[in-house]
Amino acid sequence: MERIVIGTRGSVLALWQANYVKESLRKAYPNWQVELKIVKTKGDKILDVPLAKIGGKGLFTKELETLLLENVIDIAVHSLKDVPVEFIDGLGLAAITKREDVRDSFLSSAYKDIESLPKGARVGTTSLRRTMQLKRLRSDLDCISLRGNVQTRLKRLEDGEFDAIILAQAGVNRLEIKGVKYVLPLEFMIPAMGQAALGVECKRDSEIYEKLAFLNDTNSLFETSCEREFVKTLEGGCQVPIGVNAVFKQGCITLRAILGLPSGEEILEDSIESKVESVEDCQNLGRALALKFIALGAKDILIRAQNWEF
Structure with a gap:
């Protein structure tokens, strides 16, 4: 029996993603013993600063990549939108999974869509991409950095810190979150690169690299x-x-x-x-x-x- 260790971040969504790959591997290779190792990344540790101000590449991947190179883990499962376009020598994407819904979703306790938000409404998002496109439509909106896992973001919306928040619809679907008021059409909100797909990273010279291709x-x-x-x-x-x-x-x-x-x-x-x-x-x-x-x-x-x- 071959033992395979999957590295993953510890949020509910990251664990859903890692378990999805884990179960796929178990079905494809019943003789593999597949387990998860939870890793905290820089992006998980620094939650009081907007992502764009932290700087650097691989905010949610670097620690996992280090463990791949050290052979502590065999596979790292990422949201593909978080994976830098340049790889550390020796590493690569062994597979890119089928996409979920690529769009972004609008969640609010009181308002049905962006147009109905009052002037100066507080909209929570971690993304400069979303902020740019929201501001193009409504320059009056107050776009505020919203860090933390999905559950934390939803709680802050529920507590009235924001009039609305924007989340990736893929995560909403995977976690079966209720309360989405509006899914933003691609004509209005163009997603991030790789949004809604999972990237499965592995050492290129690993014996299992080619065996992961079925996930593509x-x-x-x-x-x-x-x-x-x-x-x-x-x-x-x-x-x-x-x-x-x-x-x-x-x-x-x-x-x-x-x-x-x-x-x-x-x-x-x-x-x-x-x-x-x-x-x-x-x-x-x-x-x-x-x-x-x-x-x-x-x-x-x-x-x-x-x-x-x-």
């Missing part, structure tokens, strides 16, 4: 490869105001993206579409759209966004 979903692999290459070409990290979403249907990818200042000003938005047959085709498409953004001054906007005062 072709649509998800194509879409997220496109999105991640877009961000990689822009040299943007996980905590910058970039939304990018690829949809793969009938052999064709439609890629939409947005970036701008957190204030909702100086926004760039564009899309591109092409037939694709391989991951390389998808990456080329993501790169092509990123180069269009760069030609329009995207890198200057992102530099200013990273130095934004909160």
Whole structure:
């Protein structure tokens, strides 16, 4: 019997994700003994500072990657949107799972949607991407950093600290959370790269690396490869105001993206579409759209966004 240790963060959502992979492995390889190891990351420890102000890459992955390299764990399961586009030498994504709903959701105790919020309403979100797009629609909204696990965020909404909060619909669905008033359409709120997919990270020279390929979903692999290459070409990290979403249907990818200042000003938005047959085709498409953004001054906007005062 082979013993496999999965590294994961300790939140309810992270444990759902890790257990999903654990059960998938047990079904595929009944002779494997699969167990979880809970790890606290830098992003889990620092909860009183907005993510964008902490700085650095891999806020939710670095500690797990260190344990992979030290052979303490065999696999790390991440929300793919948290995985940096550049990997530490020796590590890679062995699989990208089928996506849940990629959209964001609006939760509020008193209001049905963003348009019905009163002037100056307090909206909780951890994301500069969401803040940028909310401010574009309603510049009067007071977008406030909302850290902590999903249960903590919901409790703060319930306690009246916020008029509304924005969460990823994927997490809402996975945890069967009730009370979503409105799922934000892609035309209004473009998601983060890789949103709603899980990334399964492993040492490239591991004996089990290739054995994890069954977890791959072709649509998800194509879409997220496109999105991640877009961000990689822009040299943007996980905590910058970039939304990018690829949809793969009938052999064709439609890629939409947005970036701008957190204030909702100086926004760039564009899309591109092409037939694709391989991951390389998808990456080329993501790169092509990123180069269009760069030609329009995207890198200057992102530099200013990273130095934004909160």
